[in-house]
Amino acid sequence: MTVEDSEKRYRALLLASSDVVYRMSPDWGEMRELLGRDFLSDTVAPITDWLQKYIHPDDQSHVMEVIKEAISTRSTFQLEHRILRADHTIGWTFSRAVPLFDHAGEIVEWVGAAIDITGRKEAEEALKKSERKFSTFFHAASVLMTITTFEEGRVIDINEVALQSLGYTREEIIGKTVHQTHIWDDPADRELVLQMLEGQGSIRNLEIRIRGKSGKLVIGLLSAESIVVDDERWILAVTRDITERKEAEEKIKQLNAELQVANKELEAFSYMVAHDLRNPLNVMSNSFQAVELLCGERLPQECREVLQLGYQSTVRMNQMIGALLDFSRMAHVEPRREKIDVSAMAAEVAAELRLTAPERKVQFEITEGLTADADGNLLRVVLDNLIGNAWKYTVTQAAPVIQFGTLTMDGKQVFFVRDNGPGFEHSEEEQIFTPFHRLAGTQKVKGFGIGLATVERIVQRHGGRIWAKGEPNHGATFYFTLSEE
Template identity: 45%
Template sequence: MPTARERVTSILYVEDEAEPRELIGNLLSEEHPHIRIIIAADGAEGLALFKEHRPQVVVTDIRMPVMDGLTMAAHIREMDQEVDLIAVSAYSDTSFLVRAIELGFSNYVFKPVNFSKLLTALTRIIKVRELKHRFSEQNERLRQSEQRLQATFDQAAVGVGHVALDGTFLRINDKYCDIAGCSSGTAPATIYDFTHPDDLPACRSHHELLLAGEKRSYSLEKRYVHDGVVVWASLTVSMVQDHAGKDTFMVAIVDDITERKLLEGRIADLNRALSARAEELESANRDLTAFNYTVAHDLRQPLNLISGYCQAVSMTCGKAVNEECREFLQKAYEGTVKMNKLVTALLEFAEMAHVEPKRESVDLSREAEEIAAELARSEPQRQARFVIAPGLSAQGDGQLLRAVLANLLGNAWKYTAQRDETAIEFGSSVHEGKVVFYVRDNGIGFDAEQTKEIFVPFRRLPGAQRRGGFGIGLATVERIIKRHGGEVWAEGEPDKGATFYFSLP
């Protein structure tokens, strides 16, 4: 390989005769304006200028005073083995020529100087140096590229191997050995080594398709087994071709996916467990639904019987019994009516768990106005003020959302009964970037600590027993809103009223 050489940027011309020195110097400057021409009158001056400027080419006369050209050339050669030397002289003694060859003179131009020949010699040297310089730069780039490639190969986070067409490894990095479960000293010889026996047929089949040209690459998940340890890996093998399109070798890239496989196994186990649990819950729900209807039917039958007898006794024997007995009959009858309502409420609450909400545009403001009017008509003696925000609508099941408003407004109506003036408001606001609806009242309120109890079925706040109801109205609200994919919550203070919020997607 040729040694790296610099481009020609300066030429030293040494000539003791003034006239040719000036003439040749000027001609060289004109011919090569981009190259600096350095002029010296003898060998000693030439040597000093060489030490100072380090030109790449020296053109020198041989016989000169103070120091001749060969002596100067010998000193220069000791300092720079790569400098190009050209002799310009009428001196043609054999011993001189041998000495010039020993010193590495590449060209000899006889005097009187033929400038064309000198220029040809210089041009050839300049071109050769330029080619060698480019070749050196290219080699350096290739060396750096190979160095980067080797570093990438060695330090890659995945296993990388170059594989011959017969499946044997040409080179392999340490990561590949780690994944295969072996050390670099016991590295796999072929792409099949350490492969789990059950995975070998698929590996060989893909390899054959690659060699047949039916595919350019393949990927598969396989297992490596070494010393009883199983490692899951994702393997990708690609064919590499030369410039003529001929298959030369393959690149194999392998990544350890053992942890992912373990997680997939755990997820599959969890999914199976969840599926079994879901089936159990579905079965339990079916049983519960059947139980609810059975209980409702079995409860209603004796209730209807008791209710009927109470009415019959009251109608047929009303005048024969005293006032106290008639009062007992009335309370028994009212108890059956209340029990019937409770059974109905329980059935409706249970059904909410199975109803799939429809999606339609619901005018919430209109529904709220109708419910408010019904509440006002139910107790016309009360001083009540309803504030219903206009134009509020949402996407959801119209019948279910009406039930939400009926329960919230009815709850507010119930807990404001002791106020001199009832104030109930239905409106909307923005909470955490989302539109939420609310029902606000000036009723008895509740403690912040009781917030979690409000939506629990049959869990009633202190004092609620005096106001009727069964404790499932707000639980029904929560179930409906959650079935819609929304949220519901409440805020309140004792004796300062309460606000119930709900959001819908």
């Protein structure tokens, strides 16, 4: 084969190749030729500033170091580095050049080819960025996170929250299996996790019990995924620590159990009050009446007054016991809801109050057509107390007015009873529903301070709430709902 034929074949090979092809002088001081394939700018005439023209500034020194090493060892040059592309953007290339020798064994030229690996490098960088993001999230997450092998449960990685919760250092747990750390409170639970992952591929909010280095129990909600990395199955697990919540739930259960016991004791006490205390009261009351009946005419007026006072005291005590029993009963009564004409019920209460004191000229303003889904008997107790209180507290008013109606608050129906009586201080608003609490200056008004506490219980049993607003000498308003839904 002639030199001319060889040259033709070389040219044909260059034209057929999609790679960048270049020729360099023995010391790489001069680039003799470069076919850029639209990736790099072609070089037809030899140039000496090829380093500045084609190589990224940050990679130039490293490129020259590798070139000097290849020249000194008379070996192949190869390197991945950044280049300045023909479109003035930055790319990546894998460049490889071999030396050509003369008969004396001296390098006469370097011939090289470069491959565009920009896409690959960008994909690698995107993967690294994604891995950095995952690592940042993994270690900064506020939940326990672990990566373990599927079969052995060997810990591949664990975040800081998990280390703190379990009491391990990274060196103590990385590479260890679940059997070595005894992390599962019941090993059968992990077998269940593996079965669920085999069948479903993922787990969501499974309650688990694991133990830390010290034996401390951690209760958590586990969510997990089965993933494949480098042909190996791993488990990515996220566990939300609910230990404190579970302890609180157990405490609530315990308190509820204690409350049930207390309620039974209260019921027993109520029974005792109803029977054991009322019996001697009845005996005392009957005795006072008997003495009055048998000896009343022969007794001095002073003694008769003492007998009357004793009798009235027993009657009042009996009434107080009845009020206490009613108050206690309201804690256990379940409302039987039905549609109630509340306006008609309020009008009935008003009519009955007028009969008790016909001489009083009280103006009742009752909104018509108001209804509610409530227990009729219990709602009657509410209206008896609220409207009855308004009746009692307006007794000193020259022109007493009592209003009953509704308004809307936050989209909910709110009933109200309003009067123009003496009112009360704002500081009394919170205590007004406390049993036995009496407003300042109301000692002359009959009652035991149980009525409003009973009303509050009834409203609460309906799922509603009650509150009051008052102002001295400007009346009071009581608001209540019968459901918070």
